[in-house]
Structures are given as structure tokens and as C-alpha cells.
Amino acid sequence: MSDHVPRTVLDSLNLGLHQAMHDDPDVVLLGEDLLDPYGGAFKVARGLSSAFPKQVLTTPISEAGITGIAGGMALRGLRPVVEIMFGDFTTLIADQVINHLAKFNGMYHGQAQAPVVIRTPMGGRRGYGPTHSQTLEKYFLGVPGLTVLAPFNLLGEDPLGAPGQLLCEAILRGDSPALFVEHKLQYLLKLHATQELAEYSVSVHHMGVQFDRPFYALRLKSAPAAQITLAAYGYMAQLALDALHQLAYEDEIFCELLVPTQLAPFELAPLFEAVARTGRLLTIEEGTFSLGWGAEVLARTAETLGSGLRTAGRLAAREGVIPVAPNLEAESLPGTADIIRRVREMV
Amino acid sequence: MDHNAQLYRGLLAIRRFETLLMAQFKTGIFPGTTHTSLGQEANAVGVLTHLAEDDVVVSNHRCHGHFLAYGGNPQALFAELMGKPSGVCGGVGGSQHLHWRNFYSSGVQGGTVAMAAGMALAEKRAGRGAIVIDFMGDGTLGEGIVYECLNMISLWQLPILLVLENNQIAQTTPASLAVAGSIQQRFAAFGIQTVELDSSDVLEILPLAGDLIRQVRSQREPRALIVTTARLGSHSKGDDTRSPRELERLWQARDPLTIQAGRLSEDTRKAVEADVEAAIQGAFAAALAAEGGMR
Numbered sequence: 001m002s003d004h005v006p007r008t009v010l011d012s013l014n015l016g017l018h019q020a021m022h023d024d025p026d027v028v029l030l031g032e033d034l035l036d037p038y039g040g041a042f043k044v045a046r047g048l049s050s051a052f053p054k055q056v057l058t059t060p061i062s063e064a065g066i067t068g069i070a071g072g073m074a075l076r077g078l079r080p081v082v083e084i085m086f087g088d089f090t091t092l093i094a095d096q097v098i099n100h101l102a103k104f105n106g107m108y109h110g111q112a113q114a115p116v117v118i119r120t121p122m123g124g125r126r127g128y129g130p131t132h133s134q135t136l137e138k139y140f141l142g143v144p145g146l147t148v149l150a151p152f153n154l155l156g157e158d159p160l161g162a163p164g165q166l167l168c169e170a171i172l173r174g175d176s177p178a179l180f181v182e183h184k185l186q187y188l189l190k191l192h193a194t195q196e197l198a199e200y201s202v203s204v205h206h207m208g209v210q211f212d213r214p215f216y217a218l219r220l221k222s223a224p225a226a227q228i229t230l231a232a233y234g235y236m237a238q239l240a241l242d243a244l245h246q247l248a249y250e251d252e253i254f255c256e257l258l259v260p261t262q263l264a265p266f267e268l269a270p271l272f273e274a275v276a277r278t279g280r281l282l283t284i285e286e287g288t289f290s291l292g293w294g295a296e297v298l299a300r301t302a303e304t305l306g307s308g309l310r311t312a313g314r315l316a317a318r319e320g321v322i323p324v325a326p327n328l329e330a331e332s333l334p335g336t337a338d339i340i341r342r343v344r345e346m347v
Numbered sequence: 348m349d350h351n352a353q354l355y356r357g358l359l360a361i362r363r364f365e366t367l368l369m370a371q372f373k374t375g376i377f378p379g380t381t382h383t384s385l386g387q388e389a390n391a392v393g394v395l396t397h398l399a400e401d402d403v404v405v406s407n408h409r410c411h412g413h414f415l416a417y418g419g420n421p422q423a424l425f426a427e428l429m430g431k432p433s434g435v436c437g438g439v440g441g442s443q444h445l446h447w448r449n450f451y452s453s454g455v456q457g458g459t460v461a462m463a464a465g466m467a468l469a470e471k472r473a474g475r476g477a478i479v480i481d482f483m484g485d486g487t488l489g490e491g492i493v494y495e496c497l498n499m500i501s502l503w504q505l506p507i508l509l510v511l512e513n514n515q516i517a518q519t520t521p522a523s524l525a526v527a528g529s530i531q532q533r534f535a536a537f538g539i540q541t542v543e544l545d546s547s548d549v550l551e552i553l554p555l556a557g558d559l560i561r562q563v564r565s566q567r568e569p570r571a572l573i574v575t576t577a578r579l580g581s582h583s584k585g586d587d588t589r590s591p592r593e594l595e596r597l598w599q600a601r602d603p604l605t606i607q608a609g610r611l612s613e614d615t616r617k618a619v620e621a622d623v624e625a626a627i628q629g630a631f632a633a634a635l636a637a638e639g640g641m642r
Contacts (some may be wrong), residue, residue: 028472054472060502065495068458072465075451076403078472080465096492100458107435108446127367 006161009153010187012121013044016164017081018169021052024079027171030066031083034058041085042121042187061075063092064128067118074114082173087122087181088134101177102145115174119167122233123183123286124333130321131236131331133232135287137181141264141296146218147178148264150234152216155191162191162214166261169211174249181263183235183286201246205270213262215270219255220248226256227347228280228311231271231297233260243339251340253347266296272304279310280346284339289316311346349615354549355607356569356619357392361412362604363419363627365580368411368428371631372584373378376641378430384412386547386579389603390512391416393552394480394572397560401449401477403470405463408443408453413482417450421627427633433637443616449477457490459483460509464496469504471567478506478563485526486517488533501570506561509534510556514578519588532570545575547601550610577601 004010020027029048031040039046049056059066063084070080084090090097097118104114124133140148149170151163158165162188170178194202197218205215218241219226232240237259247253256278258271275281281301283294294314302309318332348356366382372381384391391412395404398417408412414424419435425587427434428442435445443454444597451466453459465482470477487493488511512529515522536543538564544555559570579599581587588593608616 028457060495060497062495064492065461065464068461068492069465069468069496069499072405072462072467073469075462076464076466076469076473078469095455096458096461099452099455100462103444105454107436107440107444108451109439110435112446213357288373339395 005159006164006191008151008187008191009151009163009189010042010044012161012164013151013167013182014046014164015160016168017045017048018051019160019164020168021048021055024172025055026077027079027081028055028057028073029081029083030057030059030070032059032085032264034083040083040199042110042118042184044187045083046183050302053188053232063089064096064322065095067096067116069092071096071104074116075104075112079171080116082116082118084120086119086132087120087136088131090120090140090179093118094139097140097146097177097179098143102143105176113175116177117167117171117174117180118178119180119182121182121184121187123185124322124329127185127324127326127329129324133322135285135317137179137263138287138292140179141293143264145176147176147262147266148181149178149213150181152233152237152259152261153186153189153191155193163269166213173211175210175264181234186235186238188282189235189238204293206264207267215261216259217270217274218244218257218259220244223254226254226278228231228253228255228282228343229274229278230257230282230284230339230343232257232284233263236286239336240284240339242336243343245338246336249342251344253343255343263293266300268297268300271297272301275301275307276305279308280312281309282313282342282346283313284334286317286333288319289314290319292316298327313342313346315342351607351610352615352619354392354553355572355616356623357396357416358388358549358604358607359619360421360627361388361391361415363623364415364424365411367627367631369580376611376635377428378641379441380583381428382409383580384409384602386577386597386601387512388412389480389547389549389552390510390574390576391427392520393549394482394510395558396553397557398480399477401475401476403449403466403479404451405459405479405481406452407456407459407484408430408454408483409484410443410445414445414447414450414452419445420634421630423447425631426637429634429640431634431637431639433639437456437606438639441559455485456483460487460493460496460578463507463538464500464505466501467507468503471481471503475558476564478560480508480510480624483511483513485513485515485522485529485530487518488526488530497534497537497539501539506563506567507569508559509539509569511571511573513573513575516522516578518582519586530573535554539569539571541571541573543575547552547576548606551607607617
């Protein structure tokens with residue numbers, strides 16, 4: 001519907017929403033401060049209320065209410081999308097997600113579906129402080145009936161760009177509720193076009209039934225066999241890619257980076273194949289360390305590969321509040337330098 | 348069958364379903380627990396008699412009466428409570444998680460109001476003329492999401508009738524220890540027109556509910572009905588802390604079955620009772636004979 005080529009993740013997500021609303025008038029976006037000219041706190045919704053005035057509903061500050069309402073709408077055939085302004089506020093919607101949206105299909109014995117997509121930006125590094133910087137999706141991983149998705153900043157084959165395509169397809173084709181995890185700094189990341197990634201070989205494992213949730217594997221072309229597998233998603237995947245590049249050129253340590261776009265349910269076959277070759281796995285996430293995404297990924301890899309997993313590590317945020325002061329904030333969150341340090345230790 | 352006899356039949360079908368359920372719980376054929384609507388049958392019948400085919404009903408943990416008054420099959424409900432594949436939801440949902448046609452119930456109080464509001468928003472967009480009826484209780488008022496939803500129901504003028512069954516007790520906690528201020532003013536504060544009635548008489552509830560449902564249907568805006576009622580049974584299987592004297596007083600004054608039976612000739616009453624007895628016993632026996640369940 002547009003000749004516009006998305007340049008950033010933000011562009012791509014915005015195009016994905018436009019496309020979904022254009023394709024299906026039953027797609028309705030609910031959230032706070034969505035109307036133009038503001039277009040949402042991070043501008044992902046920009047232009048939508050002008051182009052599709054009947055499909056955008058700006059709401060009071062009622063995260064639980066709008067999520068529950070979206071559940072009721074979905075049970076009656078609509079395809080609602082909810083924008084939660086900051087990922088930190090997903091605690092307010094937990095009951096609606098866990099006890100309502102994710103339950104309907106199972107508890108009504110398959111006789112009802114609630115395909116709601118809940119989009120929200122997680123993450124720090126903007127100086128927003130303790131209640132506006134967290135990465136909380138780990139609390140929603142492993143909720144039966146809930147899909148958790150996170151886009152990666154590739155351009156891909158689709159004119160929407162990979163993030164917009166993932167979002168658009170989740171909205172139009174998903175048959176269960178999904179938490180779509182964005183990241184505040186990821187919005188501004190450039191989408192890597194194939195030519196810019198010429199140094200890399202990118203293989204894509206196509207996962208999912210109703211729609212594709214690609215699982216990417218990236219390594220440097222013509223590099224020796226990878227010595228370690230890195231696993232990361234979302235914004236951390238970009239930091240891991242930066243680390244992979246530096247490690248190759250500065251340390252001659254060669255890594256392979258595995259990037260899922262579906263975090264839950266956990267479907268990790270491409271990762272197991274990669275780790276079976278390297279024997280080493282480092283998981284990288286911006287959430288806090290204990291009981292996080294990496295813990296589950298490592299546990300499953302160990303269960304699957306047994307002694308084939310020789311060395312394992314997790315990199316995550318320090319367990320404390322995320323400070324506003326830039327130096328303190330940077331110390332609390334894992335960065336590229338931390339990834340490089342951990343990889344050197346492990347190889 | 349005349350109107351009064353028909354209403355008595357509706358009330359009695361719920362009553363016999365639940366008294367049989369409670370009697371049979373002791374035999375171990377029903378897993379888990381259940382909440383009965385003994386004493387509140389007139390709300391279910393008085394409100395849901397006015398349903399149109401496409402209307403949507405949302406209920407809560409105390410939903411058997413609403414389900415049966417909606418037209419739900421007692422055999423499928425018994426089977427559901429027995430945990431059988433032939434149940435309403437294959438035995439997965441049990442007593443408080445039912446879905447059949449446009450009927451939905453769920454077990455977390457405040458969330459049902461959000462479900463209902465979302466459904467009313469869907470109906471408003473669809474423009475089919477259907478409305479949503481949402482049953483809540485005085486206990487539901489303790490959860491914050493209710494107020495978020497009342498605000499949006501009013502802001503967006505959603506076609507919904509909120510029926511608050513004020514039985515003045517939440518599990519074991521009397522409303523005097525849980526509900527401050529006025530219930531009516533809670534709705535009024537959001538600009539939702541509200542009618543209050545203190546009655547267990549189906550003939551009083553019926554016309555009032557009918558007026559409100561007509562208003563929601565024709566004006567496409569929300570209404571609330573607060574019915575002060577009496578829960579004559581325990582919260583679930585046997586957790587009533589009220590005194591036998593208090594319960595005796597409520598049974599004497601507030602039993603909707605007694606009130607409605609008084610309007611029938613003895614012959615008519617007996618005929619209805621025999622008819623309901625056969626239907627409920629038949630539904631129970633058929634559910635019990637079906638495959639699956641506890642034994």
C-alpha cells in the first residue's frame with residue numbers, strides 16, 4: 001500500500017500497523033495518547049488515527065481495563081492491538097493476560113479465541129529511571145496460551161521490513177494472544193539490508209504455523225568455524241552482533257549469533273543445532289539475571305545436548321533498580337563490552 | 348402454560364439443578380467446588396427472559412442460574428461439573444468457566460466486567476443491534492478494573508446492561524465490612540443511568556429489566572440495574588458463617604420460589620414441579636451415564 005521503504009525499526013513497525021489496518025477493518029488499536037499529531041509516546045502509531053479514524057481508540061490511563069476490553073473484543077471476532085506505553089506497565093495487565101486472554105481458548109475447550117496483540121517498548125539506556133526502563137518480558141515467558149515475540153532489525157524480503165512484517169502477520173493471522181516486545185533504542189536502529197550485511201551469512205529458519213516467526217543465524221562469511229554460539233533477541237541482538245564483529249577483528253574469536261523472534265513458546269531447534277557444533281553458549285538479555293530468558297534457554301539446551309554443551313554462560317542486567325544517572329545506568333545494563341569480556345572468558 | 352407458571356418453571360429449574368447438585372456433591376461425583384445461586388434465581392430469570400437471539404451474556408463464578416436461564420442445557424452443565432467430555436466445555440472449565448453460544452463466564456471478579464465491555468464495544472462496531480448483559484456482585488466492586496471499565500463504558504457509550512446482584516455478602520464478608528459509600532453513586536459518578544430495586548420477586552425484576560434492556564437496545568448506551576437480593580446458600584459448598592437464625596429469616600422473607608409459587612393454583616404448581624423434577628433428574632442421569640468423569 002506504500003512505496004515508502006522503511007529505514008528504521010520504528011518505520012517498519014509503523015508500516016506494519018498501517019498494512020494490518022488497511023487489510024482488515026476489524027483491526028482496532030487501543031492505547032494511550034495515540035491520536036495524531038502525537039501518534040503515541042514513541043510514535044509507532046503516527047498517522048494511523050488520520051488514515052483509519054474508526055480503527056484507533058485513544059484511551060484513559062487504564063492498562064488493565066483496555067487489555068481486558070481487547071480480550072472481550074477478540075472473543076467477539078475483532079483483532080485488537082493494544083499499545084502499552086512503557087513495558088514497565090505490563091505488571092498492570094498481568095491478570096488480564098494470564099487469567100483472561102491466555103486462558104480463554106483452553107478453558108472454553110477450544111471454542112473461543114482471543115487473538116490480541118499487545119505491543120510495548122521495554123528497555124533502558126534513555127535515563128528514564130527505575131519505573132520506565134525495565135525489561136520485564138521474562139515474567140510473561142512460559143505462560144501457557146501466550147506467544148511472546150520480539151522483532152530483529154533486518155530489512156528482509158518483505159516491503160514492510162522484518163519487524164513490520166512480524167507485527168502485521170501476528171495481528172492478521174495470530175490465533176492466540178501475543179506480547180510483542182519492542183525496545184526504546186531499537187526503534188531508531190537502521191534495518192540491515194542484505195547488501196549492508198554483505199560480510200555476514202544470514203540463514204533464516206522459518207518457524208510457526210499460521211505465520212512466520214523467523215529464527216535468524218548470523219556469522220561472518222569466510223570466517224573459520226564458530227567457537228561459541230551467542231543467543232540474543234531484540235535490541236540485545238544488535239549489541240551482540242557488534243560484539244561478534246569486534247571479537248573477530250580484534251581477538252580472532254569467531255562467534256555465531258542466533259536470534260529468535262518468537263521467545264515463547266520456546267522453540268529452539270536452530271539454537272540446539274548451532275550449539276551442537278560449538279559446544280559453547282552465551283545467552284544475552286537486558287532483563288535481570290535470575291530466572292530469566294537465558295536460564296530457560298540454557299536449561300533446555302543442556303537437556304537436549306547433554307555433554308554436548310561444554311561451556312555455558314548468561315549475561316543479563318544487574319539485579320537492582322535502574323538508575324537515572326547515565327554512568328550508573330550503563331553499569332547496571334549489559335553492553336557490548338560486557339559481551340566481549342564474557343566471550344573472551346568462555347573461549 | 349401461563350406466564351406465571353412459565354416464570355416459576357424457570358426459577359424452579361435453577362433451584363432443582365442446584366439443590367440436586369449440592370445433594371450429589373457428597374457422593375464424590377463432582378470434582379473441586381461450586382457456587383450456587385440459591386435465592387438469586389429471580390435475577391437470572393427476570394433479566395434474561397428479555398434476551399434477543401444475538402445478545403451476549405457475561406457472568407461470574409456464580410453462573411449456573413444465568414446459564415440455565417440463558418437456555419443452556421442442564422445435562423451439559425451437569426456433565427461439565429462432573430468433568431466429562433460431554434460437558435459444556437469438555438470438563439475443562441467446570442463450574443465457573445462456561446462458554447456456549449453467546450454465553451461466557453469466568454472466575455476472576457473484575458475481569459468479567461472488562462470482557463463484557465469489550466464485547467459491547469464489538470457489538471457497537473458491528474451494528475447488529477445486539478447488546479451485552481453483564482452480571483456482577485457487590486463483591487466485584489472491590490476490584491479496581493471495574494472502575495476503569497465503568498469509565499470507558501460510559502465514555503464510549505457501550506450497549507451494555509450491568510446487573511449488580513447485591514446479595515450483601517462476599518464469600519463470608521458482609522458488605523458492611525467491604526463496601527463504603529453508595530453503590531448507586533458509583534455508577535452515577537460515571538454518568539451511567541442506574542435503577543435500584545430491593546426484591547426477590549421475579550414479577551418486580553422482570554418489567555424493570557425489560558425497560559432497561561429496551562433503553563440499552565434503542566439508545567445504544569449503558570444502563571445499570573442494582574438488585575438487592577439474598578444469597579440463601581453458602582458461598583461454595585459449605586462455608587456459611589451466618590447464623591441459622593439469620594438464614595431462617597432470609598428463607599422466610601426472600602425465597603423467590605415461595606413468592607412465585609404463591610401465585611399458582613396447587614394443580615398448576617404441582618404440574619410444573621413434576622415437569623421440572625423429571626427434566627432435571629433426567630438431565631442428571633444422562634450426564635452421569637455419559638463417558639468420563641470421576642469414576
